[in-house]
Amino acid sequence: DTEVTQTPKHLVMGMTNKKSLKCEQHMGHRAMYWYKQKAKKPPELMFVYSYEKLSINESVPSRFSPECPNSSLLNLHLHALQPEDSALYLCASSQAGTGADTQYFGPGTRLTVL
Amino acid sequence: AQKVTQAQTEISVVEKEDVTLDCVYETRDTTYYLFWYKQPPSGELVFLIRRNSFDEQNEISGRYSWNFQKSTSSFNFTITASQVVDSAVYFCALSPIIQGAQKLVFGQGTRLTINP
Numbered sequence: 001d002t003e004v005t006q007t008p009k010h011l012v013m014g015m016t017n018k019k020s021l022k023c024e025q026h027m028g029h030r031a032m033y034w035y036k037q038k039a040k041k042p043p044e045l046m047f048v049y050s051y052e053k054l055s056i057n058e059s060v061p062s063r064f065s066p067e068c069p070n071s072s073l074l075n076l077h078l079h080a081l082q083p084e085d086s087a088l089y090l091c092a093s094s095q096a097g098t099g100a101d102t103q104y105f106g107p108g109t110r111l112t113v114l
Numbered sequence: 115a116q117k118v119t120q121a122q123t124e125i126s127v128v129e130k131e132d133v134t135l136d137c138v139y140e141t142r143d144t145t146y147y148l149f150w151y152k153q154p155p156s157g158e159l160v161f162l163i164r165r166n167s168f169d170e171q172n173e174i175s176g177r178y179s180w181n182f183q184k185s186t187s188s189f190n191f192t193i194t195a196s197q198v199v200d201s202a203v204y205f206c207a208l209s210p211i212i213q214g215a216q217k218l219v220f221g222q223g224t225r226l227t228i229n230p
Contacts, residue, residue, distance in 0.1 A: 042220035099211035
């Protein structure tokens with residue numbers, strides 16, 4: 001089973017709202033990732049958690065706040081977003097977060113910021 | 115610096131034609147991994163293949179085949195007898211070996227349209 005689930009599938013929010021994106025995997029993977037993907041562009045890495053610790057933050061604005069409550073769950077808390085933050089947000093997981101891993105992606109959350 | 119180039123932005127073919135998607139990469143590392151992912155309109159990136167830098171054997175999986183040539187830093191992907199369901203954006207990616215992390219370097223993607 002190589003399934004990564006993400007909720008919600010679609011989200012529309014105003015610039016003053018607070019919302020959260022959720023990601024879950026049950027493959028026993030110890031690394032989890034958040035990506036942002038704009039239309040007609042490749043995914044851009046935002047954050048990496050390895051063994052429940054934040055190992056990479058790609059200089060993401062503080063209005064995005066990741067959280068890894070346990071090795072199966074990854075959240076992305078959103079606050080005071082801008083319209084340019086509208087994008088597809090993808091979650092992925094991999095075995096251990098090393099260069100030899102294979103990342104498995106979820107279906108994504110399509111976020112629209114009004 | 116690591117870089118992946120997919121020179122073909124869009125390809126459109128008629129069903130049953132063979133099509134090759136090009137991928138050229140740049141890295142100074144001697145050990146690295148290469149990947150292909152498929153992204154259908156639904157949005158999910160689907161893993162297709164992983165190849166390490168020491169394994170230059172070509173691989174075939176059904177209608178899909180991959181040609182890895184280290185001498186030309188290329189990792190091309192061929193779909194034989196294409197089908198409408200193959201329509202998607204395809205990404206080639208490079209994973210350098212970094213301690214404690216995996217940072218995929220993606221190409222810009224090739225949008226493949228298979229017309230009936």
